[in-house]
Amino acid sequence: MKLPTSITTLIAGILVTLISLWYGQHHGWMPEAASREAPLVDDLFNMMMTIATALFLLIQGALIIAIFRFRQKPGDNTDGPPLEGDIGLEIVWTAIPVVIVMVLSVYSFEVYNEMGGLDPAASRDPGPQKTAVVPGTAMAATLPGQDKIALGVGASPKQQGNNAMVNVDVLGLQYAWIFTYPDSGVVSGELHVPAGQDVKLKIAAQDVIHAVWIPQFRLKQDAIPGRDTQLRFKPEVTGTYPLICAELCGAYHGAMRTQVIVHTPEEYDEWLQSQIAAKEHGDGLTVAQIMANTDNRLARQTQDWNISPEAIATLQHMHPQMHHHL
Amino acid sequence: MTSTSVEPKTSPPNPEPERHWKDFFGFSTDHKVIGIQYFVTSFFFYLVAGLMATSIRIELATPNPDFLGAENYNGVLTLHGTMMIFLWIVPTGAAFANYLIPLMIGAKDMAFPVLNGLAFWLVPPGGVLLLTSLILNQPPVAGWTSYPPLSLISGEVGEMMWILSVLLLGTSSILGGINFVTTIFKMRIKDMSLYDMPLFCWSMLATSLLILVSTPVLAGALILLSFDLIAGTAFFNPTGGGDPIVYQHMFWFYSHPAVYIMILPVFGLISDILPVHARKPIFGYKAIAYSSIAIAFLGNIVWAHHMFTSGTPGWLRVFFMAATMIIAVPTGIKVFSWVATVWGGKLRLNSAMLFAIGFVSMFLIGGLSGVMVASVPFDIHVHDTYFIVAHFHYVLFGGSVFGIFAGIYHWFPKMVGRMMNETWGKIHFVLTFIGFNLAFFPMHILGLQGMPRRVVQYDPAFTTLNQVCTVGSLILAVSTLPFLVNAAWSWFKGPIAGANPWNALTLEWQTSSPPIIENFEEEPVLWSGPYDYGVDREQDDDKSVSELLAEVKAQM
Numbered sequence: 106m107k108l109p110t111s112i113t114t115l116i117a118g119i120l121v122t123l124i125s126l127w128y129g130q131h132h133g134w135m136p137e138a139a140s141r142e143a144p145l146v147d148d149l150f151n152m153m154m155t156i157a158t159a160l161f162l163l164i165q166g167a168l169i170i171a172i173f174r175f176r177q178k179p180g181d182n183t184d185g186p187p188l189e190g191d192i193g194l195e196i197v198w199t200a201i202p203v204v205i206v207m208v209l210s211v212y213s214f215e216v217y218n219e220m221g222g223l224d225p226a227a228s229r230d231p232g233p234q235k236t237a238v239v240p241g242t243a244m245a246a247t248l249p250g251q252d253k254i255a256l257g258v259g260a261s262p263k264q265q266g267n268n269a270m271v272n273v274d275v276l277g278l279q280y281a282w283i284f285t286y287p288d289s290g291v292v293s294g295e296l297h298v299p300a301g302q303d304v305k306l307k308i309a310a311q312d313v314i315h316a317v318w319i320p321q322f323r324l325k326q327d328a329i330p331g332r333d334t335q336l337r338f339k340p341e342v343t344g345t346y347p348l349i350c351a352e353l354c355g356a357y358h359g360a361m362r363t364q365v366i367v368h369t370p371e372e373y374d375e376w377l378q379s380q381i382a383a384k385e386h387g388d389g390l391t392v393a394q395i396m397a398n399t400d401n402r403l404a405r406q407t408q409d410w411n412i413s414p415e416a417i418a419t420l421q422h423m424h425p426q427m428h429h430h431l
Numbered sequence: 432m433t434s435t436s437v438e439p440k441t442s443p444p445n446p447e448p449e450r451h452w453k454d455f456f457g458f459s460t461d462h463k464v465i466g467i468q469y470f471v472t473s474f475f476f477y478l479v480a481g482l483m484a485t486s487i488r489i490e491l492a493t494p495n496p497d498f499l500g501a502e503n504y505n506g507v508l509t510l511h512g513t514m515m516i517f518l519w520i521v522p523t524g525a526a527f528a529n530y531l532i533p534l535m536i537g538a539k540d541m542a543f544p545v546l547n548g549l550a551f552w553l554v555p556p557g558g559v560l561l562l563t564s565l566i567l568n569q570p571p572v573a574g575w576t577s578y579p580p581l582s583l584i585s586g587e588v589g590e591m592m593w594i595l596s597v598l599l600l601g602t603s604s605i606l607g608g609i610n611f612v613t614t615i616f617k618m619r620i621k622d623m624s625l626y627d628m629p630l631f632c633w634s635m636l637a638t639s640l641l642i643l644v645s646t647p648v649l650a651g652a653l654i655l656l657s658f659d660l661i662a663g664t665a666f667f668n669p670t671g672g673g674d675p676i677v678y679q680h681m682f683w684f685y686s687h688p689a690v691y692i693m694i695l696p697v698f699g700l701i702s703d704i705l706p707v708h709a710r711k712p713i714f715g716y717k718a719i720a721y722s723s724i725a726i727a728f729l730g731n732i733v734w735a736h737h738m739f740t741s742g743t744p745g746w747l748r749v750f751f752m753a754a755t756m757i758i759a760v761p762t763g764i765k766v767f768s769w770v771a772t773v774w775g776g777k778l779r780l781n782s783a784m785l786f787a788i789g790f791v792s793m794f795l796i797g798g799l800s801g802v803m804v805a806s807v808p809f810d811i812h813v814h815d816t817y818f819i820v821a822h823f824h825y826v827l828f829g830g831s832v833f834g835i836f837a838g839i840y841h842w843f844p845k846m847v848g849r850m851m852n853e854t855w856g857k858i859h860f861v862l863t864f865i866g867f868n869l870a871f872f873p874m875h876i877l878g879l880q881g882m883p884r885r886v887v888q889y890d891p892a893f894t895t896l897n898q899v900c901t902v903g904s905l906i907l908a909v910s911t912l913p914f915l916v917n918a919a920w921s922w923f924k925g926p927i928a929g930a931n932p933w934n935a936l937t938l939e940w941q942t943s944s945p946p947i948i949e950n951f952e953e954e955p956v957l958w959s960g961p962y963d964y965g966v967d968r969e970q971d972d973d974k975s976v977s978e979l980l981a982e983v984k985a986q987m
Contacts, residue, residue, distance in 0.1 A: 128806055132877050134875070134879045134880070135879055135880075136879070136880050143619040143928055145738075145810055146808050146809060146811075149806065149808060149809055150803070150809055153802070153803045153806065154810065157799040157800075157803065160795075161587075161795065161796070162801060162939070164766065164767075164770055164791075164792075164795050165792050165795065167770050167774060168770060168773065168788055168791060168792055170789065171770070171773045171774050171775075171776075171778065172778065172780065175709075175773070175774065175775060175777065175778050175781075176777075176778050176780060177710075177777045177778055177779050178718050178777070181777060182776065183710075183965075184710040184711065184777065184964040184965035184966075185709060185710045185711040185713065185775055185776040185777045185964065185965055186775060186965055187711070187963065187964060187966050188711060188712065188714060188771075188775065189712045189716065189962075190714055190716070190718070191714075191716070191771075194714055195718055195764070195767075195768075195770070198763065198764065198767040199760060199763070199764055201720075201763070202759045202760045202762075202763035202764075203760055205759070205761050205802075206756035206757060206760065206802065208757050209756060209802065209805075209806060210752060210753050210806075213806040213807055213809070214749060214752075214754060215809055216808040216810045217745070217748070217749065217807045220437065222745045222749075222807065222808070223745045223749070224745070224749065225511065228473055256742050256743065258743055258811070259745075261685055264870045285493050312580065312584070313578075313580045313584065314578055314580070314581065314675060316740060316815060317484075317815075317881065318815070318881075319737050320812070320880070320881035321881075322813040323808075323811065324811060325740045325811050325812065325815070326740055326811075327741045327742065328743070329669075329671040329675060329676065329742050330580055330670075330675065330678070330744055331669030331672075331673075331674065331675070332669075332674075334742065347881060347890070349883050350883070351580065351740075351815040351816065351883040351884075351914050352578075352815055353505070353573065353574045353578070353885040353970070354581060355505075355572075355581065355585065356501045356504075356505060356572070357501060358505075358887075359496075359501070359883075359885075359886030359887045359888035359889060360501075360884060360888055382913035382963075383738075389695060399486065
């Protein structure tokens with residue numbers, strides 16, 4: 106049975122649409138979504154996957170059909186039809202990408218705005234600050250009274266003007282993350298946050314550029330020496346997730362990772378209280394201890410690597426110097 | 432309407448090359464010699480950088496650093512990226528342009544032959560510098576982006592050699608760009624309007640304009656970086672009040688356009704290859720020509736999309752998102768036009784055509800993921816992850832390298848005068864296609880799932896997918912062998928090609944293969960448009976060329 110071309114085209118179109126719609130929702134490529142922001146990004150990605158699958162099937166399909174259907178027949182040395190163009194067709198396929206990118210741009214803009222990317226406070230860039238005192242100048246790293254928080258993902262439109270419930274200062278340095286809770290002075294090598302509460306990370310870098318990436322939150326922001334950045338988000342699902350450095354920061358860049366622990370609010374309070382108590386008893390972690398732990402971890406991880414003990418020793422010698430700047 | 436194949440009216444001159452092998456090792460001013468010098472040199476660096484890629488993948492077969500080691504890994508990945516970009520894809524574009532543009536427009540040589548030789552001879556020292564840094568065991572380790580402050584604190588010798596090398600290669604590409612623009616505007620035979628040029632000339636025009644606007648900014652960035660490195664200035668060094676973000680702006684002002692500098696020439700090659708082997712005119716000549724210019728323009732205003740998670744304010748991210756998305760429009764026009772060119776043709780599926788169609792379908796995947804990463808909220812998740820590694824390998828390997836191989840299979844008979852072996856060409860294609868997709872497709876998923884790029888050590892949960900990538904990369908490495916053997920054997924032993932083995936219509940096929948020293952014995956006559964396949968001319972023998980041309984134009 107031979108179907109007329111228009112019917113085959115129609116069937117093919119319906120099939121492509123159905124496959125794309127299904128695959129756009131069922132690709133399973135994203136990790137768990139654990140923050141308020143994550144489902145927003147996932148929905149956007151699903152839509153992009155739907156469109157991409159449809160375009161892929163159409164164009165790849167056309168190419169594959171052409172390879173089989175329009176292959177030169179043996180002995181046929183004639184040319185194909187001299188089709189130079191078709192204004193109607195060309196307008197259509199200029200219009201298709203125009204419409205697609207307009208829809209995607211507007212949708213992306215909405216998602217980005219909803220995530221807090223357009224919070225004016227997160228776009229106020231005071232410019233670079235010196236990271237250390239340079240001989241001959243009087244300027245110190247931080248000018249008092251100046252809010253340096255800028256650049257990154259800020260408060261969602263509903264939260265704008267409200268302070269975050271949890272504030273954490275994040276410092277990236279080769280090859281560790283140090284989290285300081287400014288309200289209590291607690292210092293930690295892992296990020297502890299309560300589920301369902303607005304969290305703001307104020308991110309700084311000690312030496313080179315690092316980047317905070319929490320895949321399950323779909324959030325990333327570079328930590329830049331001399332310039333603070335921020336991420337504001339709401340963790341939703343309790344659990345332990347990786348926090349990864351995503352910007353090449355040196356030989357042990359791949360080992361620069363730690364954990365985000367999303368507690369229930371009660372557990373979070375318990376954790377915080379225990380840290381404050383430990384600090385008052387003098388058992389709390391200090392920055393130097395976190396760094397020492399990192400060095401041990403690095404030493405452990407690197408014992409099989411082809412590196413000399415001297416290299417590790419150099420790393421350890423570098424740290425006191427860094428602490429001076431903290 | 433169909434017709435018998437068209438044959439050129441001018442008979443080719445005597446195909447006796449008056450050239451000695453020593454010509455290829457010295458300072459030549461012949462654009463064809465320089466073209467081949469570029470080809471062979473850049474292919475050498477492709478092999479070197481390919482070995483580096485393979486060793487990177489072998490390292491990543493396990494989650495722990497056990498092959499290269501953490502200290503060497505960043506050096507190898509920096510050199511791999513730098514060499515593939517600056518010593519393989521960019522100079523190969525120049526290789527095609529050098530060889531083909533004068534022939535395609537009927538000129539005897541480039542506009543500035545001595546400058547042309549000079550431009551080439553800046554490339555080998557650039558490559559030697561990078562290899563020397565490796566031999567000295569002090570390779571640059573800050574990635575091909577060389578972001579300060581990391582690049583300022585991790586080995587002065589290697590970093591300085593990297594800067595000098597890239598400056599040399601950038602200078603080479605600026606000199607080439609000046610030459611291509613002048614040649615295209617000033618050296619065409621008098622009958623040839625801009626709209627009679629093969630599309631490769633249009634794409635090189637766009638590429639050269641892009642090079643001339645953006646490359647000097649990279650040079651500026653690198654010179655300032657070298658001052659920070661060796662003279663203690665603080666342009667980008669935050670400990671002295673400098674701003675590393677300024678470096679990123681300057682770097683990407685060149686390096687985003689650089690991806691178009693790499694892919695636009697290939698767009699041109701594909702637009703010239705598909706019609707010949709599909710035996711149909713290119714669909715939408717003007718649309719393709721203008722879209723190259725549009726891409727060159729838009730390519731200059733999208734650089735900050737590499738900095739969405741860097742120090743970039745929200746409103747600026749939104750602007751660069753919109754500008755980046757718009758590039759999908761001219762790119763889409765090209766892809767649709769290529770598909771329409773193939774559709775309804777009489778396809779000869781030889782190696783050149785297979786690589787050309789492979790290019791379109793692989794570039795399609797890179798383009799689709801490119802639209803995705805243009806979206807700010809999505810890019811925030813995948814920036815600096817393996818999703819990006821997958822995306823740019825689909826664009827730069829699936830795109831540029833597939834297209835370069837298509838171009839080599841297509842023009843090898845012209846350059847060498849002998850045909851390549853089709854069986855080995857097809858084996859090359861199949862291995863490349865399988866190896867490439869195995870190596871790079873899983874990287875999309877790795878990146879989405881949480882694997883950052885440029886890491887020597889990763890979460891053991893990602894081991895399986897990484898091993899698939901490694902197997903793919905080994906197949907990809909092996910795939911080069913049939914090509915190498917084929918090219919070397921065919922160079923000396925392949926069947927004689929004749930002037931026009933593909934029955935193509937552009938001017939370069941109207942002279943002998945390889946062409947004589949001044950290309951054409953007499954100034955060639957424009958007897959046909961570049962893509963007038965299927966136009967029946969047999970009954971038109973009595974008509975003059977200008978009448979024929981007028982008829983062909985009327986049909987456009």
